[in-house]
Amino acid sequence: MALGTAEDLDTYNRSDISIYDAIAKKGEEFMPGYRYLVVYKDLYSVFGGQLDWFYGGRGIFTYSNELMTSYLYFHQNAGRGNQDEQMKVDTYLTFGDAFVNWEEYDHPQYGKIEIGGFKKNFGRLHPGFLMEQDAHRNSAFTILHAYHTPKLSVMDVKEKDLGRGLKEITATIYNERLIPTHSSQDLKYKIERPDHVKIEGVNVVAGFIVENEDFNRLTEQTVDPQTMLVANIPGMNAVKVRWIVSGNTNRYSIQVDSAKGGKASWSK
Secondary structure, three states: OOOOOHHHHHHOOHHHHHHHHHHHHHHHHHOOOOOOOOHHHHHOOOOOOHHHHHHHHHOOOOOOOOOOOOHHHHOOOOOOOOHHHHHHHHHHHOOOOOEEEEEEEEEOOOEEEEEEEEOOOEOOEOOHHHHHHHHHHHHHHHHHHHHOOOOEEEEEEEEEEEEOOEEEEEEEEEEOOOOOOOOHHHHHHOOOOOEEEEEEOOEEEEEEEEEEOOOOEEEEEOOOOOEEEEOOOOOOEEEEEEEEEEOOOOOOEEEEEEOOOEEEEEEO
């Protein structure tokens, strides 16, 4: 997770954290030994880090994965840098390839010294036999994260005859994934433009965002109602828009254009 310093705590709110939690905790299930960490609290403080910029500056849900954890050696939490475990790895798993026996060396500046110990690439990097599975699992998490970016569809388009040549058209725009088209940080600072929901092929008289369909609670958009500006389409949820139109409604289409949610369309 991002959140590089304690000073960033107020940047994140509950709605965004719940999305971070849902994806990361699922990842823990298929990446043994990897824990869902908060940078400042579980690792160290980072000021001006890239993760903070992605979320704080662009409103993007961002994770950082570092491949390799010592848990993978023996499926035990012996702790990072545990020398007893490292010697067992050298003996039983890498067959002496991780550790170089100490030997004297006549250094031109320091005189007699000893050279040896664990190789510099041991511990931070996988022994070769662990790489394929761990890379696969980490890639699977990245794919899970990508899968839950917004996916929009237009569904449940309803028409109602109002008389005097007018009709009411109500469309439901559904987000099939966890991540909304705008994070709360995005909404707070108006980072990205609203989502556009446009109807074509009819004469638009008025346009509304449906706040509550049961109580007929609507918010009218008086400027350019043909293209409704939707602030956000939440994850695993939907918004409804409504138009009052005149003329022939035998053929028309609805287009959705979201900067972070992509495009969707429906036609009659």
